[in-house]
Amino acid sequence: MRNGQRIAFIGVMLAVLSTAFWGVGAQQASAPAAGQREGGGGRMSAGPPEPAPRLADGTMNLGRAPGEKGVWSVPYITNMGERVIEADGTTVYERRMATARGARGGRGGGRGDLPLGGGEGTAGGARGGAKSEPQVPFQPWAAAIYDYNSKNNSKYDPEGYCLPPGGPRLMATPYPMEIIQLPEQKRILMIFEGATHIWREIYMDGRPHPEGDALNPTYLGHSVGHWEGDTLVVDVVGFNEQTWMDYYGHPHTDMLHVVERFSRPTKNQLRYEAVYDDPGAYTKPFTVRWNIPWNASGELTEYICQENNKYLQSLTDDFGQPIFGKKQ
Amino acid sequence: MRTRFAAFAAAAGFVLATATAIAHHSFAAEFDANQPINLKGTVTKIEWQNPHTYFYIDVTEPNGTVVNWGLEMGSPNGLMRAGWTRNTLKVGDVVSVEGSRAKDKAQIGNARVVTLAATGRRLFAASSQTDSTQQQQR
Numbered sequence: 001m002r003n004g005q006r007i008a009f010i011g012v013m014l015a016v017l018s019t020a021f022w023g024v025g026a027q028q029a030s031a032p033a034a035g036q037r038e039g040g041g042g043r044m045s046a047g048p049p050e051p052a053p054r055l056a057d058g059t060m061n062l063g064r065a066p067g068e069k070g071v072w073s074v075p076y077i078t079n080m081g082e083r084v085i086e087a088d089g090t091t092v093y094e095r096r097m098a099t100a101r102g103a104r105g106g107r108g109g110g111r112g113d114l115p116l117g118g119g120e121g122t123a124g125g126a127r128g129g130a131k132s133e134p135q136v137p138f139q140p141w142a143a144a145i146y147d148y149n150s151k152n153n154s155k156y157d158p159e160g161y162c163l164p165p166g167g168p169r170l171m172a173t174p175y176p177m178e179i180i181q182l183p184e185q186k187r188i189l190m191i192f193e194g195a196t197h198i199w200r201e202i203y204m205d206g207r208p209h210p211e212g213d214a215l216n217p218t219y220l221g222h223s224v225g226h227w228e229g230d231t232l233v234v235d236v237v238g239f240n241e242q243t244w245m246d247y248y249g250h251p252h253t254d255m256l257h258v259v260e261r262f263s264r265p266t267k268n269q270l271r272y273e274a275v276y277d278d279p280g281a282y283t284k285p286f287t288v289r290w291n292i293p294w295n296a297s298g299e300l301t302e303y304i305c306q307e308n309n310k311y312l313q314s315l316t317d318d319f320g321q322p323i324f325g326k327k328q
Numbered sequence: 329m330r331t332r333f334a335a336f337a338a339a340a341g342f343v344l345a346t347a348t349a350i351a352h353h354s355f356a357a358e359f360d361a362n363q364p365i366n367l368k369g370t371v372t373k374i375e376w377q378n379p380h381t382y383f384y385i386d387v388t389e390p391n392g393t394v395v396n397w398g399l400e401m402g403s404p405n406g407l408m409r410a411g412w413t414r415n416t417l418k419v420g421d422v423v424s425v426e427g428s429r430a431k432d433k434a435q436i437g438n439a440r441v442v443t444l445a446a447t448g449r450r451l452f453a454a455s456s457q458t459d460s461t462q463q464q465q466r
Contacts (some may be wrong), residue, residue: 153356160353162379175405193405247354301405308377310400311353314432 149249166243253280
């Protein structure tokens with residue numbers, strides 16, 4: 001662990017001493033946010049869903065059709081633990097949505113897909129010490145870090161510092177994004193309005209990941225991709241340790257290896273699935289998934305997080321001292 | 329001046345779909361959803377900036393004291409999608425603000441809804457979560 005969050009780490013050491021590593025059954029009282037509806041996007045229409053567009057060569061088009069607008073409306077997923085696919089093939093989030101639909105007489109596809117409103121990180125309330133979940137295969141130190149982040153309401157979340165999300169959190173930070181395929185250049189760009197106004201490049205030319213010191217740890221890592229039928233598969237390594245996996249503060253190490261799968265079963269839905277394999281922080285790999293709706297009228301706008309980040313001016317450490325500026 | 333300051337107890341169901349999502353930093357680390365605020369005052373300053381737009385209002389308390397409050401909203405991109413422009417609020421405008429107070433009890437709050445007294449126009453101080461949902465429903 002050579003994470004730069006030293007202040008947080010001091011607290012973690014304290015937390016390690018006082019915390020049970022596996023907080024079984026201590027689910028949060030308030031539901032974390034699903035930022036926006038999943039499962040299709042757009043308004044309900046009577047006809048069959050529109051098919052996904054394709055490039056001229058027949059390749060699945062994960063972006064706009066020629067002459068059209070549109071962006072992916074990335075949902076706000078604050079807790080990856082709720083999106084972990086468990087032994088029965090479902091996630092906490094999916095089970096909750098199914099229950100919500102059942103309570104309304106089994107009418108699917110309706111408001112059960114709407115945002116829950118509020119949610120963590122929002123006006124919905126505080127995290128308040130929610131413990132590490134049993135469906136996430138934490139190593140003890142990772143569980144302790146997670147519980148520490150929970151206790152302090154994620155105040156040290158690097159996104160609050162205007163640092164970028166790393167890995168799948170890019171697809172869980174609620175700003176529009178676009179996927180731009182450049183097959184003639186053998187690469188794909190993903191452009192994120194939020195998440196610190198960042199882009200990522202996915203090499204599609206068959207190159208391997210760099211090895212040894214040639215693999216420089218970065219926020220977004222090194223991404224190589226290929227198509228498996230209509231599914232884009234992206235393999236990512238080379239993450240630094242400056243990011244959290246989510247707002248809730250699931251940690252990771254620079255041993256993290258992510259495999260992402262992007263598919264577009266209909267024009268209005270991007271299916272996203274990612275395998276986290278981090279032997280530095282977790283006892284075994286686990287897979288998360290969620291859907292991302294298409295906003296057919298959307299376009300990207302500017303968002304420069306660093307401009308006037310007053311949050312940092314009021315941020316204090318565990319001893320009440322300002323993190324930036326003069327100590328009292 | 330008819331401006332006034334009223335703080336009221338937390339009400340169940342206060343949040344729901346109009347809740348302002350703070351995707352940028354931890355809401356709970358800075359604000360307290362259990363300290364709702366309901367302010368009416370005159371705009372003294374606007375900072376139309378990322379990652380949060382702030383505006384400041386002079387609020388006259390019942391005892392006549394004037395207190396300046398700072399209020400956080402979403403980023404300009406999010407506010408634009410929610411129907412704002414950089415000129416929606418002007419210095420001198422009288423506004424009502426619903427939101428949550430800072431945990432440290434400073435005169436700082438997170439604005440969830442802003443109502444312009446002159447026109448009655450009610451605007452959500454949206455961030456990207458709420459505005460992209462609205463876009464989706466458009």
